[in-house]
Amino acid sequence: MYESHHGVGQALEFTLPNVGDGSDRYTAADLQSGSGIALVLLLRNHYCPLSRRKVRRLGERIDQFESEHVPVVAVLPDTVDRASVWGRRYETPFALLADPPADADAGDDAPDRFEAFGDVQEWVPQTPALVVVETYGDEPTVGQIYSGATRQDCPSVEEMLEIARETRLESPNKKPAPAV
Incomplete structure (x- = not known):
């Protein structure tokens, strides 16, 4: 697994369609959490079996993240229609956002470029990838990026939970945002 310090501190600002749990629109401010x-x-894209497995496994374990007060969001670089297929098929109990590139259309087989998360993607060697977002300040910022030389290097759901716990412990002097 590759841990990148590139992009750390980069502010996140976005509003994207959500086809998973929660409201129809999801913004960077919605990432705020008590943790x-x-x-x-x-x-990676609509057709990626590894991404599909991660979404299913994450759905099975989302209660553990919720008990840690750590919101989890999955972002698919594809159209709302294709993301909706995932939302229906996997009944995601977390936000599942559609973030297609601006030049994407329904004819694209499998876009794997993000628009709103494009600046973050610059620092990611492979997707799927995990971005730890710090929500301590006024705006959410990139805290760490985990990816790898291969697609399989993305943290497992178990590793994601451990990363969440470790990140909380490593930042004890930072004042968390109020729970929402």
């Missing part, structure tokens, strides 16, 4: 961190899983 002071959130996890964003950048998926």
Whole structure:
């Protein structure tokens, strides 16, 4: 697993369609949490079996993240229609956002470039990838990026939970945002 310090501190600002749990629109401000961190899983594309497995496994374990007060969001670089297929098929109990590139259309087989998360993707060698977002300040910022030389190097759901716990412990002097 590759841990990148590139992009750390980069502010996140976005509003994206949500086809998973929660409201129809999801913004960067929605990442705020009582724990002071959130996890964003950048998926590869609509057809990626590894991304599909991660979404299913994450859905099975989401209660553990919720008990830690760590919001988890998955982002698919594809159209709302294709993301909706995932939302229906996997009944995601967390936010599942559609973030297609601006030049994507329904004819694209499998776009794997993000628009709103494009600046973060610059620092990711492979997707799926995990972005730890710090929500301590006024705006959410990139705290760490986990990816790898291969797609399989993205943290497992168990590793994601451990990363969330460790990140909370490593930042004890930072004041978390109020729980929402």
